[in-house]
């Protein structure tokens with residue numbers, strides 16, 4: 062038997078000794094009576110010891126939540142130190158102890174006053190602490206400490222009236238509790254009871270217990286109660302609205318039933334019944350595959366039950382429409398005459414002979430596989446998706462905008478006699494766009510593939526997947542993986558759209574892809590594609606396309622007779638040069654469209670003589686030119702050289718500018734150059750420094766000045782090694798004070814020994830130079846073979862200088878003159 066501590070019997074002394082019962086998840090407030098459970102060995106021991114004392118008093122302290130977590134993690138039952146407890150606790154009296162035959166002891170305890178625990182004297186077998194009593198929160202004490210009596214009164218009565226409001230908002234609130242609350246006289250008691258009824262978390266309750274200022278205590282619980290009332294009010298509103306909705310639905314249902322009865326009595330036709338009948342007869346003749354038919358029947362039965370006037374009925378109706386209108390078994394017979402295909406391609410497109418050849422080859426394979434399948438189906442009925450009959454790859458046109466990718470796809474469809482549908486993939490990030498949304502979503506729709514098939518009305522259209530290089534990916538899924546599934550003959554015969562929720566056979570669709578930039582097409586997709594590259598057109602090709610295709614088409618579109626607009630070759634040339642600067646012919650077509658519409662206005666107002674457009678009239682009809690020949694002017698000072706670049710838009714010319722800085726010794730680079738391009742700049746700089754003598758350059762320029770190399774336009778990122786040659790020329794031009802020839806552009810990679818290495822995109826670069834009015838091009842010798850790709854007119858009108866050493870480049874690029882001779 063352990064010695065009994067002397068409990069709370071010495072009011073003269075400040076510190077007293079008492080038993081401690083630590084509680085998890087409970088804060089006991091003064092004046093509040095609670096049942097608690099003592100199950101752990103030390104708590105049982107405390108309970109038993111307390112019951113042996115006369116006053117039956119015990120200190121109740123809450124265990125800190127972080128200590129509770131730690132104890133649980135470490136699987137410990139008992140606390141061991143004061144740090145694990147909140148030091149402000151409550152002195153309580155045990156009214157009753159209930160000991161059951163099995164299980165823990167139950168105690169009924171009532172909080173009496175607040176105390177501060179000073180020391181944990183003993184932990185085993187019972188907890189014993191030293192504590193100090195804290196002053197009670199009475200009105201008198203509060204007034205003595207400076208509080209206003211009126212404000213305490215006002216807060217107390219506000220609290221009571223809020224309780225009345227809370228009770229009125231909650232029909233389950235017991236009336237006796239409200240009566241008790243309204244009759245509490247002590248403001249502190251009212252506050253503590255409020256806190257208990259609001260059932261707040263331990264830390265929050267503990268702050269209330271620790272509050273020494275009565276007025277603040279009242280304000281805190283008042284705010285909490287107000288919040289609770291707000292929640293009650295909102296809940297009431299929400300419940301009210303939902304109920305109203307349900308009532309409305311029920312009312313509609315009964316009214317509809319009544320209407321049906323009345324109509325039956327009057328012998329009138331029920332419009333809903335009629336609708337169901339109509340759907341049923343459509344279903345009977347739709348010839349759906351078995352799973353689709355089953356699904357349709359199930360949904361029809363549901364519609365009959367629910368009625369189509371309800372919201373749910375509307376959803377089912379739309380779904381049934383989609384199901385019945387899909388071309389499950391409808392195909393169109395192909396025209397596989399290759400001669401006809403060639404004629405159609407020629408009729409729609411100028412030139413592009415190699416590309417047309419590739420298309421015809423693809424169609425030939427397609428035809429042979431089809432014939433093989435047709436023969437075999439007569440004998441062995443192979444699976445639709447049998448490997449032997451799949452064309453395998455999907456053709457994909459890659460090239461700058463406006464070079465005819467989409468229109469070639471359209472021509473293929475026309476040649477085969479199939480409908481053509483285009484699916485733009487630009488900016489697509491959500492898998493659901495392709496695969497559809499489940500019907501459980503509000504406003505759900507099938508994906509774009511199913512929509513395209515629905516529009517086409519047959520299951521074997523030509524579908525163009527436009528801009529394969531612009532698909533994205535994010536948390537909504539990976540559209541590229543859906544595309545893979547769509548294009549894979551092993552999978553696409555049973556493509557599942559989430560809206561239809563049925564398999565659809567996509568294997569008979571002829572897919573064609575397009576992209577501007579091959580490097581951005583996801584790699585797994587690339588494996589499935591047979592790439593056909595289109596490049597930009599030369600000026601002569603553009604002239605021919607405009608004369609033979611674009612202008613007649615635009616004249617017809619504007620509703621004019623065939624000869625209404627006549628353009629001389631010179632006029633067309635000026636439109637190409639001054640109003641468009643592009644690899645393709647999209648803008649050219651737009652400008653011709655604008656011109657035709659202007660003429661259409663004249664025609665419509667009665668001037669019906671054919672309009673011959675001369676170059677001088679262009680400004681009046683199309684506005685001021687969009688481009689000038691400013692490039693030539695710019696390159697006339699030493700330190701500026703014209704380079705050639707390849708971009709997704711086609712070729713472009715770019716300038717490399719070099720200036721000496723008065724101070725520093727380093728190389729400064731600007732113009733958003735990529736890593737490879739920065740390396741080219743460093744190579745150029747090092748090459749010139751190390752060969753300064755041979756090039757006739759004063760080395761002191763390097764020693765005492767910094768060099769700044771800039772490639773406008775600074776906001777456009779640029780990269781690649783092919784500007785190496787241009788950078789050497791720009792630096793050499795600056796340091797020898799010899800300008801670069803204004804009619805010359807160059808491209809080529811360099812190495813430290815001064816070799817000129819080959820580059821890519823020759824055709825596009827040459828065409829870009831030609832568009833910019835350049836007549837001489839310096840190219841790496843190893844690129845000579847690529848000149849065969851350059852259109853003949855450009856080849857004839859331009860001079861090509863092929864170099865394998867940088868000295869040859871400098872020799873041909875710089876305007877040789879004596880030092881100090883004025884710049885030409």
Ligand SMILES: Nc1ncnc2c1ncn2[C@@H]1O[C@H](COP(=O)(O)OP(=O)(O)OP(=O)(O)O)[C@@H](O)[C@H]1O
Nearest residue numbers: 409410411462463464465466467468606610646647
């Ligand atoms: N060789 C050509 N002969 C006749 N018309 C052409 C030729 N090339 C392009 N066009 C016409 O130019 C216009 C633009 O072509 P299209 O829309 O096919 O470009 P695109 O390559 O698909 O461009 P984008 O990459 O922007 O989709 C069309 O009206 C097309 O008929």
